[in-house]
Amino acid sequence: MESRFIKPALGVYVALFVLFLYGPFVVLTIISFQQGPDGGPQFPIVEWSTYWYRQVFGLTPPSRIAPLPFGEALIRSLVLALMTMVVSTVLGVMSAQAFRRSFKGSTFVFYLIVLGMMVPGVLTGLGTSLLANNIIGIERHWYTTAFATHVAYTFPFAFLVMLAILNRFDSSVEEAAWSLGVDPWTTFRKVTFPLIFPGVLSAMLFAFTLSLDEFPRTLFASGRDQTLPLAIYGTFSVEIHPNIFAFGVLTTLFSFALLSVYGILMALSVRRAKKMAMQEDIA
Amino acid sequence: MSSTVTIQDRQSKVTRWLLVPGIVWMSLFLVVPIAMIVYVSFWTQTTFNISSDPTLASWKQFFSSDTYTGSLWTTIRIWLIVLATTFIVGYPTALFVGLFVKSKTLSTVLLVVCVIPFWTSFLIRVLAWRPMLGKEGAINIVLLKLGIIQQPIEVLLFTELSVIIGMTQIYCVFMVGPIAFMLSRIDRNIIEAARDLGAGFGRIFWKIIFPLSLPGVVVGAIFVSVMVLGEFATSGALSGRKVNLLGNIIVTQVGSLKWAMASVVGVVLTIVMGVVIAGLLRIVDLKREL
Numbered sequence: 314m315e316s317r318f319i320k321p322a323l324g325v326y327v328a329l330f331v332l333f334l335y336g337p338f339v340v341l342t343i344i345s346f347q348q349g350p351d352g353g354p355q356f357p358i359v360e361w362s363t364y365w366y367r368q369v370f371g372l373t374p375p376s377r378i379a380p381l382p383f384g385e386a387l388i389r390s391l392v393l394a395l396m397t398m399v400v401s402t403v404l405g406v407m408s409a410q411a412f413r414r415s416f417k418g419s420t421f422v423f424y425l426i427v428l429g430m431m432v433p434g435v436l437t438g439l440g441t442s443l444l445a446n447n448i449i450g451i452e453r454h455w456y457t458t459a460f461a462t463h464v465a466y467t468f469p470f471a472f473l474v475m476l477a478i479l480n481r482f483d484s485s486v487e488e489a490a491w492s493l494g495v496d497p498w499t500t501f502r503k504v505t506f507p508l509i510f511p512g513v514l515s516a517m518l519f520a521f522t523l524s525l526d527e528f529p530r531t532l533f534a535s536g537r538d539q540t541l542p543l544a545i546y547g548t549f550s551v552e553i554h555p556n557i558f559a560f561g562v563l564t565t566l567f568s569f570a571l572l573s574v575y576g577i578l579m580a581l582s583v584r585r586a587k588k589m590a591m592q593e594d595i596a
Numbered sequence: 597m598s599s600t601v602t603i604q605d606r607q608s609k610v611t612r613w614l615l616v617p618g619i620v621w622m623s624l625f626l627v628v629p630i631a632m633i634v635y636v637s638f639w640t641q642t643t644f645n646i647s648s649d650p651t652l653a654s655w656k657q658f659f660s661s662d663t664y665t666g667s668l669w670t671t672i673r674i675w676l677i678v679l680a681t682t683f684i685v686g687y688p689t690a691l692f693v694g695l696f697v698k699s700k701t702l703s704t705v706l707l708v709v710c711v712i713p714f715w716t717s718f719l720i721r722v723l724a725w726r727p728m729l730g731k732e733g734a735i736n737i738v739l740l741k742l743g744i745i746q747q748p749i750e751v752l753l754f755t756e757l758s759v760i761i762g763m764t765q766i767y768c769v770f771m772v773g774p775i776a777f778m779l780s781r782i783d784r785n786i787i788e789a790a791r792d793l794g795a796g797f798g799r800i801f802w803k804i805i806f807p808l809s810l811p812g813v814v815v816g817a818i819f820v821s822v823m824v825l826g827e828f829a830t831s832g833a834l835s836g837r838k839v840n841l842l843g844n845i846i847v848t849q850v851g852s853l854k855w856a857m858a859s860v861v862g863v864v865l866t867i868v869m870g871v872v873i874a875g876l877l878r879i880v881d882l883k884r885e886l
Contacts, residue, residue, distance in 0.1 A: 324696075327689050428626060436826065549833055
């Protein structure tokens with residue numbers, strides 16, 4: 314049959330596709346081991362070294378090339394991502410919970426929320442800056458205006474994740490709790506929330522990673538103090554050195570670590586749910 | 597009877613209070629800012645400031661300058677090209693992952709493999725294309741070693757081509773995901789039945805597989821369009837400031853405190869965006885398909 318030929322051909326194509334996706338990262342990793350401080354961000358590799366990694370951590374003697382000004386920016390970005398994660402997830406869970414009942418104007422509210430992931434960041438950033446500068450008259454900061462735009466961007470993702478989870482949710486357990494006279498808030502805390510917790514974790518992960526790497530919204534809305542993507546953008550205009558590539562490799566490893574934590578939490582919560590189900594069976 | 601009414605009353609009250617914070621946040625920090633851009637585009641620009649006296653000056657300036665109208669056409673051209681390249685590059689991968697791979701584990705693994713590059717910072721991913729495409733970059737070195745070319749290709753970096761290559765790599769995964777999802781939902785019995793009736797793969801593809809994957813293509817196209825139309829970092833970093841998209845113009849205008857002009861460009865971008873998304877949603881009725 315024809316498909317006997319098509320499937321291997323597509324398999325080869327997918328291998329090339331993966332190469333295309335990973336090519337730049339492979340090159341970036343190779344060049345991060347360039348000789349320092351004289352080796353530039355290009356081939357050939359003069360001599361393999363870990364100079365640029367040591368430079369990122371400030372372990373090399375001062376040289377012509379200034380260390381990356383990323384320390385404070387990194388902390389700001391992490392704090393901002395945590396703030397965004399908490400607020401977006403809370404808003405996402407609340408709104409998705411409301412959407413379980415049909416109400417008037419639900420289509421309008423749905424599109425209002427989803428609009429947040431549709432509008433280009435450069436526009437929300439610009440609009441928020443204009444508003445802060447000319448109408449409200451406040452200074453722009455990463456923890457005020459930029460934070461507002463970050464939540465307006467990540468909240469729709471949290472909302473959609475929670476909506477998908479709650480759509481498949483079996484509400485008979487809640488009804489059981491209600492019929493036993495448990496008030497709605499306690500029901501949510503003790504019954505609903507533990508059951509939707511894996512979804513909450515995914516929503517949190519989405520919000521955190523999107524905020525951590527968010528650049529166009531922050532560019533205008535964050536004012537004087539830079540977040541990490543802004544600091545990286547700052548190195549664009551001046552000369553590039555392999556230290557930025559070493560930094561890229563390190564942040565990728567950090568993401569891996571973060572995702573492993575997420576995976577472990579997820580596995581634990583699944584295992585706990587199974588254990589609880591088993592206890593119920595025994596009882 | 598009266599007790600059920602109060603329960604319903606209370607529940608719709610709960611629904612309202614659950615919705616209020618989200619609606620308020622999105623109105624204040626999304627709808628109002630966009631309205632603000634429209635409003636400021638009619639303000640008067642002085643050298644370093646803006647005042648709220650209404651004027652059409654910035655709009656006239658936009659349409660009388662080749663730099664500005666040119667950036668509009670560049671944006672539309674790059675958007676169409678990247679839409680096409682992400683589709684061409686992504687569709688076969690989605691076909692393999694969504695339809696040809698029988699094992700659920702393998703298709704999940706392949707999708708995870710597609711997502712892993714996103715764990716590197718967006719800006720560093722863009723930057724990584726420089727040592728890839730440069731005159732002494734990886735691609736030229738490999739091609740020279742293989743003897744395919746005698747001279748290094750110089751048009752690879754700091755041209756429109758490098759912007760297109762970079763954007764294709766960064767955004768093609770957003771095509772693969774939705775298409776693979778739609779393909780995986782196709783009922784295999786339909787394909788089996790068509791094959792039993794003697795249809796070849798080409799016919800099955802064009803009559804069954806492709807039409808059923810169309811909603812995925814549209815969702816992917818919306819993702820890619822939203823991101824490419826608002827782009828400025830990739831074009832800035834890989835074109836050597838030769839390719840100016842609407843986003844680049846906004847950034848330079850804000851940089852020189854020309855807020856009114858930045859707003860005009862912002863409104864133009866919003867309109868382009870709205871037309872594109874409305875057009876895409878017309879092709880396929882998403883609510884019915886999903």
